[in-house]
Amino acid sequence: MGESSGEGPPGPLAADRHDGRDDGQNGRDGQDGCDGQDGGTPHAPEGELGLAQATALVVGNIVGTGIFLLPAALAAFGTISILAFGVVTVGAIALAVVFGRLGARLPAAGGPYAYSRDAFGEFPGFLNAWSFWITAWAGNAGIAFAWVGYVNYFLHWDSTLGKVAIGLFGLCLPALINLSGVRNMGTFQLVTAVLKFLPLIFISVVGLAFVRTADFGPFNATGNSWPAALSGAAALVLFAYSGVESATVAAEKVRDPVRNIARASVFGCLACAALYMLSTVAVFGTVPHDELVASEAPFADAVDNMFGGGVWGGVMAACAVVSGIGALNGWTMLVAEMPMASARDGLFPSVFAKVNARNVPYVGILAGTLFASVTFVAAFSAVNAFSAILLLATFTTAVPYMFSAAAQLFWLVTRGRRAERRHMARDVTVAAIALLFTFWMVVGAGTHAVFQGTLMLLAGIPVYIWIKASRGEYGVDRTKEIK
Template sequence: MHDTASETRAPAAEQAGNGTQHARRFGLPTATALVMGNIIGGGIFLLPSSVAPFGTLSLLAFVVLTVGAITLALVFGRLAQRNPRTGGPYVYAREAFGDFAGFLSAWSYWVMTWVSNAALAVAAVGYIDVIFPGHLSKWTHLAVALAALWLPALANLAGTRWVGAVQIVSTVLKFLPLLFVAVVGLFFFDPHNLGPFDPSGGNVLGGLSAAAALLLYSYVGVESAAMSGGEVRDPERNVGRASVLGTIGAALVYLLGTVSVFGTVPHRDLVKSSAPFSDAVNNMFGGQWGGTLIAVSAVISIIGALNGWTLMSAQAPFAAAQDGLFPAAFTRKQRGVPTFGVLVGVVLASLLTIVNYTTGATGVFNILVLITTFSATVPYLLAAAAQLYWLVSGRGHQVRAGRFARDLALALGAFGFSMWLVAGAGYAAVYQGTLFLFAGVLVYVFMKGRRVSAEQA
């Protein structure tokens, strides 16, 4: 193990792709909105009914997972103090373990972003059907899905100022209705609507693990500030703060929203509900307008998530390309955004979406979505392992008397949380994801071989 990346560490004002310095454009509020917006996608609107079969025990699972996610966020903050470059988990893995580990982190994260973006776009179409009821054609669905991909991409191509503006606005717009349901729902809370604490009949640990498996990926996105470290002002302080604040903000929305829905929708109805937040609003105020309101919120939520994840899809290959592990074209940057990476990511997501709608190849699409669930965990595991490496080897300049035990406990907790994510992904996801991860080795061999050949020339 060696420090192969120490010579590439960027100064406080990171070099842009064209060799000129640029001002960091993400302050703490924007970085926090990026984390929170990426964590909260469209899945939150189905979460209460997804975990309802496990009873109110699932609320305890939320609390346990939140602690794990905050632990991981704190570790990202510690690692950003050591190296605040754009690329986050990739940078940490490469600096600790060398090129190959760094490449695996970047490859895995990159694949996860553009495949999951396609899945988010398809999810947006379902909510559009609620807003505009009727029998929309397959081609209309495809057009809506592509628009959901390209509008955030255009915001990214306009520069980090636009990315930040869209992220803050979309986060506020989706946070307010969710918070409204969460807070107002407490006034309509009826304990009789709650189901049993543990419907399994005494197997609390089993129920807790089963509920957690459904909820684990609700916190993917905690790394977003670290991934964009090169664009964050004062990243040594703000990456960690934004990661923790964004995670806590998302957790509050998740937990309060789920509690309110549990208390306003009878358990027997909630288990079968396909729109739990809409049912909660309808039960509170009567009528059927809640469905449209929540559908609009869901679309805004997904567009905000796509805005942030489109940027993430370009950051990992940008950092790897700077080190010669991805094609050099990924280093092209304008107005603080890796434009080539944005374009490649949105084109790949668009092609996958087109295949999904035109061929009906849902089997292939579902396999790729499974791959993303495993791919998200690889950078987390390597980043937590990198922090453990710096602590155990005593080479991190942040490791000081009085902090070692605390940082070691955090790193072990983050590693354990990441392993829990792997277990929660399921056998199929791990199997498919591992095959796809190893397929990336061919890309590494090609890029590494070209770099060595150029150095010897």
């Protein structure tokens, strides 16, 4: 992708990691055991995730448990939700293309962190890493919270203690899989991605043959203006695409990253977009609107209406269990990859850069699982905890997305012009759409989530100060210039 578009040689950041005392553009002088070719990143073995596994990582992280409840939530807004899905999908695909371009040009671990650091300097890079780290462990708590309900379809552990035990198991199992090695993690991710996709594809494709126009209900069921209904539906859809950046964050683990990161990002997003759109239309058109609004298992109700029978609830619950554990597996990898990349550059506590014998950043996995577990347990004492967690994660996701889109736009209008790009207008348009989409994500998160997320971002500033002080890096001394 990068070669055909004339974006120049890959990896300015990988070749230009700086030492924290310059303006964010100069290179490190080859310390920290690097071999001089990977620019400050310790030498690592060739990536173990091929294109299929990298795409499965993207798909598995995007498609979690929410898709199995989303049609019922969207039905309350009316069929305008389908339009909202289409609008959000355009923005998500634009983001995927942007991440593909950035990943091909800067195949560096950390994804959004690496792009913002390369374009805007150390401190924005740190804030992006900090924000994404919050997203990963908070999002895992939200996934686990929803996952418990599907597991309980079979276990019926309805006490608080029973639900906590199920959720903690769901958080710890992916941690153990990740700690066992990248290959095991990738295999598990690929298997769960296939298992979650097959039944959903079946409903999405076969269900179209059973669609009845009378079941779709009103276009706007809210009683508000259609722009307000559109925005309300879009707010629910926005987080459904979180994870499109997954392959870029795990760039160091991806084989042939210049080619495969771009492909995995775009292929994964397109596959999820097709699945989301088709399944939403199929469910809307096979379950009467009034029933869909009150449904607790919309996909099971859709299949029951297609073929009859009462076994489908169990089938869909099993699919949701597989989907959720696959999403937790992928996000557990990302909760460690981002801190590891920034720790190697001196922008996160150095302990996060430690790896075990299988080259796995075990400290990040253990810390992320711990924070997710604490958040998950605390959620049981909150009202509407699941929605609150997801909206917070929507905001903290939007921050690194916004900086990534801005980094691509920044490169295009500065260094990109010197590369004599043939598709400048197209690429600028895509980057601008992605940037506007991230602003919409912030608005959709709501004022409460934005307030909480901003406080959590500001809490990272003392951490940044402590890290820089512990390294003896206090910025550029301007006193001599003043004298």
